[in-house]
Amino acid sequence: MENRKSKILFVFRSYNHLPTFRKSVRLLADRGHEVSVLFHGGLTDNTLEEIRQFEGNPDNITYDWTMPSQRGGTFVFHSREVLNYRKHLLKAGGLQFYAERWRGYLHPKLQKIFAWRIARELVKTGLAGWFLKLIERLTPPQSDVLSHLRNLNPDIVAVTPLNQRYSSMELEYLKAAVTLGVPSVLLMGSWDHITSKGIYHIVPDVSLIWNEEQVQEMWEHHRIPRDNLRIVGAPTLDHWLDFDDPTPREIFCKNYRLRPDDSIIMYCCSSNVIIGSETASVTELRKILDESADERLKRTQIIFRPHPKNFKIYEKLQLPGVTVIPRGDVLYGKLEGQRIFYDTLMHSSLVFGINTSAMLDAMLLGKPVIALYKDQYTATQVEMYHFNSLLHMGAIEFAKTPDEIRKAILDIFEGRDVRKEKRERFIRDFIRPRGIKISANEVIADEIEDILKSSKHSLLF
Incomplete structure (x- = not known):
């Protein structure tokens, strides 16, 4: 241009x-x-x-x-944070996760004030919003x-x-x-x-x-x-346009002591905002596979990918049948880290997780996604606006019980990718609307x- x-x-x-x-x-x-x-x-x-x-x-x-x-500690600093909190109060309805999270960011004295319902109702009024925004307008750069x-x-x-x-x-x-x-x-x-x-x-x-x-x-x-x-x-998914062929499977599996002839599932962790540790979840997934009557599921290998902002808690994780890749710093934003991520995605049959943007990466590279649903994840799954986009468009599989998880995995192994068309539509509409x-x-x-x-x-x- x-x-x-x-x-x-x-x-x-x-x-x-x-x-x-x-x-x-x-x-x-x-x-x-x-x-x-x-x-x-x-x-x-x-x-x-x-x-x-x-x-x-x-x-x-x-x-x-x-x-x-x-700005730290100034009046306008705190008024901005209250406005942020107010935004989530106004949108909360029956969904309180965002509002409660943002209240935790406020000054301790403000947290105590907004523990009172009357304070929460007052700050939602138009007059309160006008006053808080007036502070911003009157504050020079x-x-x-x-x-x-x-x-x-x-x-x-x-x-x-x-x-x-x-x-x-x-x-x-x-x-x-x-x-x-x-x-x-x-x-x-x-x-x-x-x-x-x-x-x-x-x-x-x-x-x-x-x-x-x-x-x-x-x-x-x-x-x-x-x-x-x-x-x-x-733009956050642009880097995949620069990748072509992954590392050959034999070499990739040899590097990480995996079996090239057996299937691989990639478990992608969420940020610590969504869930603290996912050790219990991946342990449960491993158990579900091991207790299956299907030999393919028993032999399925799990690659466990820590979230870039929450990798330290998994540095010493050791589970049979689970390989942590990468272990330690995931090299966020660097070519080496992207190559590792690309190889693990391309050599996996599907991606499993709770709520992570890695699901977008997986779908863009043609991989089916299964989301583990449990009641304790309600606030960080179905109550999150962006995750609901995946649900409403039917782009991912939602599985709760061991039988549902095993069936969803076997369907994919056997070529019954029932979400493929909706996943491709999601990519066209949500990720790459310009082409x-x-x-x-x-x-x-x-x-x-x-x-x-x-x-x-x-x-x-």
Whole structure:
């Protein structure tokens, strides 16, 4: 896409958010734009030198820290968190998981206040919402952020994720951009950010979202209209477009002491927000297979994949018939880690789990998914908006009893993939709405250039 060369600023909550949008950043730099990338240092484990070394200092891209936050413990900090809590109270109905989780993020004194029903009812009123939002409107951006933005002089500011707890610096840079009249863009990094996180205290000019379902979510949860939205697909799953053939099965199995002639099930763990430890669940799955009358199920091997943010508790896990891959740091966002994930998915017959975004990865690579359902998981499965998308579209199998689990697995082993058509429709509608082979990151880069081209904003100092 032809466009004048511009200064583009990306502001990420932490370095962990860059991998999802790395391709967009590099594409825009390759097209000749001057790209600056900022991270909130207080939320990033890596040093700036480590980041620059890993990213390779490509032409036209600079990496640096944001200004440090000055909001911690301030009145506006707490008002933002109460607004986030209020959002989930208003949407809760009979589903209390999100509201209760966010109440736990509040200051202990506020937690005690909102333990009272009358306080919860009062904060849900329109007057309370108006007052809390007024605090945001009357609070100017951090002065050092304004100065930093003036010095960088970007033509556009792109931020993510913007609405997580203890609001980080991408919110302050967006606030400064809006104040200075700089065009702004929100990048949507996950399938649940719209529904399960907080509100958007400052609304950008354009939000680049995944699909039509998120169009509805943006209106229902944030009152952001369609005119402010553009559908790009799921950038977090773009990396699979770069993979072709997996490591040969014989070599893969030899590397991990698996039997190449026997089936493999991949158990993908959820984050610790969903469930603390899944040792009991994978132990139960192993027992269900071992007690089967079918020899194929007895010989089925389980690959147990820890969640990237909850891997340490499994570093010493040892279970017969269960292989932990990878053991230790899962190398999130790095090519080696993605290759391990790709190989384990491709050599597995199906994916098993409770509620994890790895189910999306599995479906995109053509793998059936079985979700273990138990009453104790209700709050973290059927009461979660994003997981309900999978259920309503019929893209995954839901199994509760040992017999249901064994039958679902055997159906897949014997070629009765009853969810295949609905799974493929889910991929087309939810993950790749712009085209099954179209990179969402390429669409994001195109959309940013289109916004730059059509924008009449300019910084005048």
